[in-house]
Amino acid sequence: MINLQIGDQFDHFQIRSHMAQGGMSDIYRAYDLLSGREVVLKIPDKMMMGDPAQYERFQREMEVMNTLHHPAIQKGIGSGQFNRTPYLVTELVEGKSLRALIDEKAPMQEAEAISIARKIAEAMAYCHANEVVHRDLKPENILITNEGQPVILDFGLALTKGARRVTYANLSSTAGTPDYMAPEQIEGHRGDERTDLYAIGTILYEMLSHKTPFDGDNNLAVMAQHLQGAIPRLDKIQPSVSPQLAAVVTKCLQRNPDDRYPTLTAFIDAVDHLNTADLSILETGTGAATVVPFWRTQTAMVLAASVVIMLAIIVFAFAAQSLRGIPR
Numbered sequence: 001m002i003n004l005q006i007g008d009q010f011d012h013f014q015i016r017s018h019m020a021q022g023g024m025s026d027i028y029r030a031y032d033l034l035s036g037r038e039v040v041l042k043i044p045d046k047m048m049m050g051d052p053a054q055y056e057r058f059q060r061e062m063e064v065m066n067t068l069h070h071p072a073i074q075k076g077i078g079s080g081q082f083n084r085t086p087y088l089v090t091e092l093v094e095g096k097s098l099r100a101l102i103d104e105k106a107p108m109q110e111a112e113a114i115s116i117a118r119k120i121a122e123a124m125a126y127c128h129a130n131e132v133v134h135r136d137l138k139p140e141n142i143l144i145t146n147e148g149q150p151v152i153l154d155f156g157l158a159l160t161k162g163a164r165r166v167t168y169a170n171l172s173s174t175a176g177t178p179d180y181m182a183p184e185q186i187e188g189h190r191g192d193e194r195t196d197l198y199a200i201g202t203i204l205y206e207m208l209s210h211k212t213p214f215d216g217d218n219n220l221a222v223m224a225q226h227l228q229g230a231i232p233r234l235d236k237i238q239p240s241v242s243p244q245l246a247a248v249v250t251k252c253l254q255r256n257p258d259d260r261y262p263t264l265t266a267f268i269d270a271v272d273h274l275n276t277a278d279l280s281i282l283e284t285g286t287g288a289a290t291v292v293p294f295w296r297t298q299t300a301m302v303l304a305a306s307v308v309i310m311l312a313i314i315v316f317a318f319a320a321q322s323l324r325g326i327p328r
Contacts, residue, residue: 004018004043010041010082010087012032012034013028014033016028016029024057027043028041039092040074042089044058044085044086059086061154061158068126068132070123071149072119072150073123074091074093075090075091076089077090077091095145095151098116099138099140102207106208107207107209108207110242114271115148116148117200118271119149120137121268125263128263128264133159133191133196134152134158134199136177136199137199141153179214180212181226182195182198183198183227183255194257197252198252198257200267201249201251201252204252205253231250231253234249243277244275244279247279248267248270248274248277250281
């Protein structure tokens with residue numbers, strides 16, 4: 001990472017504080033010396049510049065942030081390059097992350113949880129209308145302003161119209177976050193609007209119960225649950241949740257995308273008219289979707305290939321060491 005300190009100048013920005021550090025970039029609060037306002041400055045890791053896939057992710061985020069304009073989406077102000085290092089400038093949003101709010105208040109009351117999920121869904125419906133699928137919605141990527149407005153961040157994994165497929169080396173941090181990944185993502189598919197719906201359903205489940213529907217000792221165990229586990233009934237885990245709302249959330253979490261709501265607009269209509277919810281889905285759980293064994297998914301294949309390569313390297317190293325020990 002570029003280690004900038006408070007008071008340092010990067011291009012025409014003066015660093016005010018270091019806000020966060022992710023797997024691919026540093027995020028700073030900065031003062032724009034040209035416009036005279038505070039902004040967020042996102043600077044990629046120098047190591048990332050040598051990884052075409054990671055660089056593509058950063059470029060994609062710049063493209064998306066500069067084209068979407070909605071009160072629930074962090075505004076992209078611009079982008080540039082300084083000393084051959086690209087950077088992204090976004091608006092500074094005052095508030096707290098949805099993760100912090102969940103840890104502070106969950107289990108939330110139905111009305112508050114629905115209000116937040118509904119606003120997130122409205123923003124994503126706007127994105128989908130503009131042919132952008134987020135694919136990495138999670139509480140850490142959503143800020144709640146002091147006025148209670150959710151603001152969606154981090155479009156680095158976004159799928160846009162005409163975007164080419166990119167293979168990422170770091171599966172766990174780049175293909176999505178296991179707790180919120182839809183089964184089709186785990187199976188290696190690109191996903192669509194219903195992939196974001198699955199994540200919103202998971203977030204709503206967590207706001208109402210303070211736990212995600214699937215868990216495990218590690219990421220692989222969590223992903224296997226998404227593919228094969230039964231959805232724990234939300235109204236049984238948290239009795240204050242009505243069966244009607246539990247049924248809506250369960251429909252969002254169906255394994256087969258065809259069994260979910262077809263659009264975010266349909267989901268919004270469902271939470272607005274809970275009295276029409278089909279309670280029978282609470283008995284069938286994940287429905288009749290085909291369960292793909294985890295060992296057949298692209299994730300498992302990538303992991304297996306990595307293990308084989310590592311074993312080959314170890315064998316080669318031992319062989320080379322043995323050959324060096326043979327007298328000539």
